[in-house]
Amino acid sequence: MMRATLLIFVGLMFSVSKGYAAEQTASDLAKMMNQAKYSEGFEARLNVLITKANGAHPAPFKLAVIGQFNAGKQRLVIRGISHEEVRNHFYAAESGSDGRVRAMESRSQASGYVDFDPSARMFNSGLVAWDMLGLWWGWQKQTLEGMEQVNGRECVKIRSVADDKNSVVQEVESCVDQQAKLSLRTRMFDHSHALLRTTSVANLAHKGEGGGMMAKKLSIKDADKTLAEIEVYAGDEQYQISAETFAMLDSPMRNIEREAK
Numbered sequence: 001m002m003r004a005t006l007l008i009f010v011g012l013m014f015s016v017s018k019g020y021a022a023e024q025t026a027s028d029l030a031k032m033m034n035q036a037k038y039s040e041g042f043e044a045r046l047n048v049l050i051t052k053a054n055g056a057h058p059a060p061f062k063l064a065v066i067g068q069f070n071a072g073k074q075r076l077v078i079r080g081i082s083h084e085e086v087r088n089h090f091y092a093a094e095s096g097s098d099g100r101v102r103a104m105e106s107r108s109q110a111s112g113y114v115d116f117d118p119s120a121r122m123f124n125s126g127l128v129a130w131d132m133l134g135l136w137w138g139w140q141k142q143t144l145e146g147m148e149q150v151n152g153r154e155c156v157k158i159r160s161v162a163d164d165k166n167s168v169v170q171e172v173e174s175c176v177d178q179q180a181k182l183s184l185r186t187r188m189f190d191h192s193h194a195l196l197r198t199t200s201v202a203n204l205a206h207k208g209e210g211g212g213m214m215a216k217k218l219s220i221k222d223a224d225k226t227l228a229e230i231e232v233y234a235g236d237e238q239y240q241i242s243a244e245t246f247a248m249l250d251s252p253m254r255n256i257e258r259e260a261k
Helices: 026-035 129-133
Strands: 039-051 061-069 073-082 090-096 101-106 114-116 141-150 153-161 171-177 182-189 195-206 213-222 227-236
Touching: 026 141, 026 153, 026 171, 073 129, 090 129, 101 129, 141 171, 153 182
Parallel strands: none
Antiparallel strands: 039 061, 039 227, 061 073, 073 090, 090 101, 101 114, 141 153, 153 171, 171 182, 182 195, 195 213, 213 227
16 A cells, blocks of 8 residues: 555655654654655556536546655656546646746657646646645745544644745645644645635555555545545555656647747
């Protein structure tokens, strides 16, 4: 089973590498969660079911998420697997040590690729590239806000406040389960403190190697009441990153669709 790797999953899904002690400060906890993301390479495969505010259910789809995270750079590729409408639809995103994020989109392997807003939804779902990079764990202002229960499990609330006043997300409230070592609920707020979306862990599962817990299922609910239900069905925490993995981000020929217009 996978360990702490992606951030929509790290701190939201997969267990972190160290325990949380009551005497730790908010900064200690945030640093621990941030470092838990680090990986030379990982892949996760996801089943995604969308429920619109009117109750409509678009066709479920499957995604592959590949990433590589270290202190200097975090990179992700999100690829549609099935059904036909999302197959070979790619997104890629990266952030550096300065916290800036850029993202790209390609509708097919044969087409070009364009800049994409990292704060926008991918695949018309609740999945957001910015969220998946988990930048809030590196923000300077972190505060503990007491204990709470989420789905019958106790967790400690930590609030992260953005360093960049231009960030779409200005505050993130996480509720970290100290025993399972993951965030059971994560809320994101904008400049006016309006709730943008909430990620909630639905089901936990034991990891195979080294014990610990991971989230098997989670949901993302947007302010417009669109609900994305996500289940991890496969993964590789030692995925081999190739020279082509992040070609969308590395190539100097990016934006060819837009430049051709």
